[in-house]
Amino acid sequence: MKREKILLIIPAYNEEENILKTCKQIIEHNKKNKIKYDYVVINDGSKDNTEMILKSNNLNYISLINNLGIGGAVQTGYKYAYKKDYDIAIQFDGDGQHDVSYVEKLIDPIINDKANMTIGSRFIDKNSSEFKSSAMRRVGINLISFAIKLKTKFKVFDTTSGFRAVDKNIIKLFSEDYPTEYPEPISTVNVLNKNYKVLEIPVGMNEREGGKSSINSWKTVYYMINVILSILLSKKGNK
Amino acid sequence: MANNLRILLVIFSIILMIEILRLVSKQKLPIKYSLVWLGSALLIFVVGAFPNFIGFFTSLVGFKTTSNLVVGVILSLLLMITLILTLIIAEQKRKIKLIVQEISILKKEVEKNE
Numbered sequence: 451m452k453r454e455k456i457l458l459i460i461p462a463y464n465e466e467e468n469i470l471k472t473c474k475q476i477i478e479h480n481k482k483n484k485i486k487y488d489y490v491v492i493n494d495g496s497k498d499n500t501e502m503i504l505k506s507n508n509l510n511y512i513s514l515i516n517n518l519g520i521g522g523a524v525q526t527g528y529k530y531a532y533k534k535d536y537d538i539a540i541q542f543d544g545d546g547q548h549d550v551s552y553v554e555k556l557i558d559p560i561i562n563d564k565a566n567m568t569i570g571s572r573f574i575d576k577n578s579s580e581f582k583s584s585a586m587r588r589v590g591i592n593l594i595s596f597a598i599k600l601k602t603k604f605k606v607f608d609t610t611s612g613f614r615a616v617d618k619n620i621i622k623l624f625s626e627d628y629p630t631e632y633p634e635p636i637s638t639v640n641v642l643n644k645n646y647k648v649l650e651i652p653v654g655m656n657e658r659e660g661g662k663s664s665i666n667s668w669k670t671v672y673y674m675i676n677v678i679l680s681i682l683l684s685k686k687g688n689k
Numbered sequence: 690m691a692n693n694l695r696i697l698l699v700i701f702s703i704i705l706m707i708e709i710l711r712l713v714s715k716q717k718l719p720i721k722y723s724l725v726w727l728g729s730a731l732l733i734f735v736v737g738a739f740p741n742f743i744g745f746f747t748s749l750v751g752f753k754t755t756s757n758l759v760v761g762v763i764l765s766l767l768l769m770i771t772l773i774l775t776l777i778i779a780e781q782k783r784k785i786k787l788i789v790q791e792i793s794i795l796k797k798e799v800e801k802n803e
Contacts, residue, residue: 510794511797512793512794512797513793513796513797514789514790514793515792515793515796516785516789518786518789520791522786522789522790525790526790526793526794529790529791529794530794533794630782632788664749
């Protein structure tokens with residue numbers, strides 16, 4: 451079996467508290483399991499010491515010369531993956547929410563050609579995750595889930611999960627076109643619209659270990675309108 | 690339509706046209722973007738100079754007075770111009786994003802080779 455080139459894309463904005471721990475976790479994991487997950491941190495114009503930490507610890511990173519927001523940052527990672535000819539790219543949060551030991555589970559269906567994209571889900575199997583989320587957030591996620599079902603006939607449970615793996619086709623797709631704002635649900639719909647196969651894989655996630663969620667309650671209404679309109683107006687197309 | 694309003698519209702439209710042409714000749718305003726403004730100024734001029742021509746449209750569209758039609762037309766023009774500007778901003782945002790991404794990746798490659 452050929453060995454896939456695998457890249458973890460870690461977007462980071464003001465993550466001085468967590469970023470070193472996140473990278474070390476990946477390096478440790480590689481050593482322990484004798485595997486090779488490459489990683490690249492995309493520093494999205496952080497105003498704190500994130501860049502200094504990345505540089506002084508000799509971590510692999512790209513520092514955006516200007517803040518682009520989560521969508522633009524993650525897309526930079528996909529562009530990098532495309533240029534470097536990676537077979538699989540995994541989005542991995544820099545705030546300690548995601549656990550690198552689940553990556554294997556996530557990429558397994560892609561390696562075995564069962565899916566083009568996998569989403570690490572907190573909800574699909576309640577036992578495997580102790581992730582708590584507010585009632586408000588759940589209502590929002592269910593609404594988005596309903597909109598996706600309406601548009602693509604496909605049920606996605608954890609629509610906002612930022613823990614995802616994609617194959618080479620999707621790396622190319624995302625490097626060319628990736629939504630700027632609230633990219634997770636919208637990019638999932640773009641993939642489904644092109645008739646690629648998506649699988650949801652149950653994973654455990656940690657509570658955020660610091661830093662703030664990018665979704666706050668004030669912006670929730672705007673977020674919902676934005677995402678649902680984007681999903682319903684998205685264009686179907688071919689691979 | 691009252692005569693003072695007519696005079697005001699004609700004077701205003703002429704000043705607007707002169708200012709736009711001046712900006713274009715000083716190369717501050719590209720011809721491409723000046724057209725929509727020149728068209729607007731010309732329309733305001735026509736409204737002020739030939740109110741009978743406009744009066745016909747006033748009753749046709751259903752406005753009670755010609756001045757209301759003038760306000761309505763200018764408002765629609767502004768909305769249109771704003772939409773065009775929003776499109777231009779969106780396009781520029783996309784291009785800036787692309788530049789930031791490509792330069793940042795390039796910068797990484799360059800620094801690695803140093």
